[in-house]
Structure formats: C-alpha cells, structure tokens
Amino acid sequence: MINRTFTMIKPDATLKGHTGAILKIINDAGFRIIAMKMTHLSKIKAAQFYEVHKERPFYKELVEFMSRGPITAAILEKENAVEEFRKLIGATNPAQADEGTIRKLFATSVGENAIHGSDSDDNARIESDFFFSKLEQF
Numbered sequence: 001m002i003n004r005t006f007t008m009i010k011p012d013a014t015l016k017g018h019t020g021a022i023l024k025i026i027n028d029a030g031f032r033i034i035a036m037k038m039t040h041l042s043k044i045k046a047a048q049f050y051e052v053h054k055e056r057p058f059y060k061e062l063v064e065f066m067s068r069g070p071i072t073a074a075i076l077e078k079e080n081a082v083e084e085f086r087k088l089i090g091a092t093n094p095a096q097a098d099e100g101t102i103r104k105l106f107a108t109s110v111g112e113n114a115i116h117g118s119d120s121d122d123n124a125r126i127e128s129d130f131f132f133s134k135l136e137q138f
C-alpha cells in the first residue's frame with residue numbers, strides 16, 4: 001500500500017552540510033517528496049514535537065539539540081513508507097546501524113543521529129500536520 005512517512009534532517013546533519021546528500025539518498029531509494037521546508041525549531045516547538053519523550057532522561061538534551069540549528073522537514077510517499085524509511089535511516093544508535101544507512105553514514109551518536117523517521121502511520125500523520133497545512137501537502 002502506498003503510504004506516507006515524515007522525516008526531519010536534524011541540525012547536526014544540516015550544520016555539517018549533508019542536506020543535499022541525504023535528500024539524494026532518499027530520492028534514489030524511491031521516496032516521493034510531497035512536502036518539504038527548511039526551518040529552525042524554537043525550544044518550545046522542539047519540546048512540543050518530542051513531548052512523548054518528556055519523561056526520558058535525555059529529553060532536555062534532545063530539545064537543546066533539535067533547536068541548535070536549521071532542520072529540513074519533509075513528507076515522503078512510497079509503498080510501505082514508514083517501515084521502508086526506518087530501514088533506510090538505520091538504528092537510533094549509529095554504532096548499531098547497518099552499513100549504507102543514513103545514520104551509519106552521517107550520525108555521530110545516539111542523540112546526534114542526523115535524521116528522524118516516523119515510527120507508525122499514526123505518528124506520520126500527526127508529525128506531518130505539525131509542520132504542514134493540507135495546502136502544503138502535494
């Protein structure tokens with residue numbers, strides 16, 4: 001089934017100039033970009049986006065990190081998009097990520113891991129709507 005996932009190229013990858021290379025990998029893997037924007041999350045916005053993690057010990061660090069520099073947010077479409085995209089980005093911790101995955105190539109630690117990918121269809125919808133109005137989703 002053709003469905004959608006949501007991604008962000010995180011500030012570590014943005015600040016190191018990896019945005020173009022990461023978008024090429026996503027494109028070459030057959031994902032269709034149906035919405036995209038570059039923006040800089042405030043601490044308040046980053047805290048809202050990651051609210052599900054607010055009890056986790058790394059929450060404050062995550063919010064600081066995600067508001068440190070610009071991100072590129074995008075909605076992607078492909079058959080089995082959520083699962084296929086999680087495969088393409090690799091494990092949360094780059095030390096455990098498979099060769100050739102985006103996190104293996106560009107992440108430096110479990111926190112600064114270059115890219116986000118939704119973990120379910122429901123979260124993909126919620127996360128997409130956080131950044132994009134219906135008029136911005138093609």
Ligand code: GDP
Pocket residue numbers: 058061062091092110111112113116117119
């Ligand atoms: P994901 O679905 O692979 O992104 O992983 P999670 O949902 O478990 O965590 C969300 C994000 O929080 C991760 O992508 C990391 O940026 C960050 N994170 C997860 N675990 C840690 C940790 O142990 N330390 C820090 N600093 N950040 C973490």
